[in-house]
Amino acid sequence: MKKSNYIFSSILMSSLLFSACSSSFLDVEPITSVLENNFYKTIADADMALVGCYDGYQRTTSNGSQSFYITSEVAADNCFGGTGTTDGRSFQAIDRFDAAQSPSDNNIFDGTWSDYYAGIFRCNTLLGKLEGTDFSSDAKARARIEGETRFLRALMYFDLVRLFEKIPLLTTPTNENMPQSEPKEVYKLIVEDLKFATKNIPADAYPKSASATNDGRATAFAAQSLLARVYLFYSGYYGAEDIGVTKAEALAGLEEVINSGQFSLIPDFKALWPASSYIPVASDNSLDVSNYAGKGNAEVVFAQKFNNTSNYEGYIDGNRWVVFLGLRGKNWSPYGQGWGACTVSKKFFNEFDKNDTRKVASIIDIDGEKIADFDLKDQREYTGFAIKKYAPTALPDGTSNTGGSKDMQLSQDQDYFVIRYADVLLMAAELGSANAQKYFDEVRKRAFKNNFKAVTVSKTAILQERAFEFAFEGIRYWDILRQGLTNAASILETSEDVLSGSVAEKVMITKDKFLKTRGFMQIPNKQITLSNGNLKQNDGWN
Numbered sequence: 001m002k003k004s005n006y007i008f009s010s011i012l013m014s015s016l017l018f019s020a021c022s023s024s025f026l027d028v029e030p031i032t033s034v035l036e037n038n039f040y041k042t043i044a045d046a047d048m049a050l051v052g053c054y055d056g057y058q059r060t061t062s063n064g065s066q067s068f069y070i071t072s073e074v075a076a077d078n079c080f081g082g083t084g085t086t087d088g089r090s091f092q093a094i095d096r097f098d099a100a101q102s103p104s105d106n107n108i109f110d111g112t113w114s115d116y117y118a119g120i121f122r123c124n125t126l127l128g129k130l131e132g133t134d135f136s137s138d139a140k141a142r143a144r145i146e147g148e149t150r151f152l153r154a155l156m157y158f159d160l161v162r163l164f165e166k167i168p169l170l171t172t173p174t175n176e177n178m179p180q181s182e183p184k185e186v187y188k189l190i191v192e193d194l195k196f197a198t199k200n201i202p203a204d205a206y207p208k209s210a211s212a213t214n215d216g217r218a219t220a221f222a223a224q225s226l227l228a229r230v231y232l233f234y235s236g237y238y239g240a241e242d243i244g245v246t247k248a249e250a251l252a253g254l255e256e257v258i259n260s261g262q263f264s265l266i267p268d269f270k271a272l273w274p275a276s277s278y279i280p281v282a283s284d285n286s287l288d289v290s291n292y293a294g295k296g297n298a299e300v301v302f303a304q305k306f307n308n309t310s311n312y313e314g315y316i317d318g319n320r321w322v323v324f325l326g327l328r329g330k331n332w333s334p335y336g337q338g339w340g341a342c343t344v345s346k347k348f349f350n351e352f353d354k355n356d357t358r359k360v361a362s363i364i365d366i367d368g369e370k371i372a373d374f375d376l377k378d379q380r381e382y383t384g385f386a387i388k389k390y391a392p393t394a395l396p397d398g399t400s401n402t403g404g405s406k407d408m409q410l411s412q413d414q415d416y417f418v419i420r421y422a423d424v425l426l427m428a429a430e431l432g433s434a435n436a437q438k439y440f441d442e443v444r445k446r447a448f449k450n451n452f453k454a455v456t457v458s459k460t461a462i463l464q465e466r467a468f469e470f471a472f473e474g475i476r477y478w479d480i481l482r483q484g485l486t487n488a489a490s491i492l493e494t495s496e497d498v499l500s501g502s503v504a505e506k507v508m509i510t511k512d513k514f515l516k517t518r519g520f521m522q523i524p525n526k527q528i529t530l531s532n533g534n535l536k537q538n539d540g541w542n
Helices: 011-014 044-061 068-075 092-093 109-131 141-164 183-198 210-212 218-239 249-261 345-350 359-362 423-428 438-452 459-469 476-481 484-493 511-517 525-530
Strands: 279-281 284-289 300-304 364-365 383-386 417-418 494-500 502-507
Touching: 044 068, 044 109, 044 141, 044 300, 068 092, 068 141, 068 476, 109 141, 109 459, 109 525, 141 218, 141 423, 183 218, 218 249, 218 300, 218 417, 218 423, 218 476, 249 423, 284 459, 300 511, 345 494, 359 459, 359 502, 383 525, 417 423, 423 438, 438 459, 459 476
Parallel strands: none
Antiparallel strands: 279 284, 300 417, 364 383, 494 502
């Protein structure tokens, strides 16, 4: 293989062809063969290619590779790696920031790397073709399409730069052997893309009132919210504000989202999550879903979309990582079985206030909920607790609650909430809004209901609140990192007794291992080799 192919590997050619597109936003499988030389002529072509960009973003987690979400949870302080006793130990390597946990596992993120760069390649290709597309029939279409595409590119780069820090920065559809860029340059592009999206995606393009048809599309509000998240992480981790966005700008964008009137908190927290709100009905082997708020609810600012039509004939659009969170080999309605990853820390379970309704909505208490005959012999790092929010679901008769081909591994269709309105409120409070106390209280009042007691808003209080509000949503680890490496090391340091195969074990996460990595992940050895050494491994993973 030529060294210029190191970023894309075998995925490159499939990205050159936008054949994984169709007229439907979620039906992303090919209906025809579309080549570059007869494409990108009309607005319809550009919209089809845009669907391909959304598909590229979706495939960063639906393709079966090490997902950004699972990595974020395994690396955080509220979960351990878990999985089965006979499985590999790649999750333990991530959890403990220690390559020695699985010495031969030096390509944990190879699929992740390729999937993300394939998605970015799609975005760059579309952006490069817009100049030659005829937009004369709709002058606003180009700005909208470019805004959505740049939002997706920014989001994918934000994931990559947080995972690996120094990454190749590509703004054109090239397969050249590019060197790693300084993180500041990547963040500058992310900010530029998000600012463009904020100004150019029309406010009325995808209103919440029409979420049944446009849920999952990037909006100016999503861009403003993500821009604030980027600002908070970069300024916190690097202690600088030199990437093109100020604190005042980040806050102003959040205030616009809040004042838009398009979003609100769902009254009952557990209604956000299927496994938290579904009620088994044994009489007709069904699940009562009437308490579920639904996918495109008023609290969702941006979601990564999935559906249940995946199969082994080419459809790849199911939520593959949800299966990792299922109870190890055990359907217990409404909870579905899976691989037993991300076992929940007992320490974190005990930190929840007993009156906080988010506790029971977020965590499966295996003993407390009297889940019978759980096989401890096959579960690694058992704590008695599992993630409920993104758990797959099962019917009362013990079969998986999936549609499509009804395949437990492929047909999971639960969306991932990338940004919720609660996050907008808490970020605005943290950035110093004049309404900080009001926003902070709104989130806590929902959580505690009649047991609400006022707490004076402060950065410390907000970060603590975020730990409970966004538990198991792929946010906590990055909130820890942006508190500074010394503080992060203290938060992540762990010594907890668990059971692996019914045998007592102690999970040890040490400050020194974490500090050697500075919180970043292992760059795939395959990519370093293909680059002829142009890529350099992150510290702590050699």
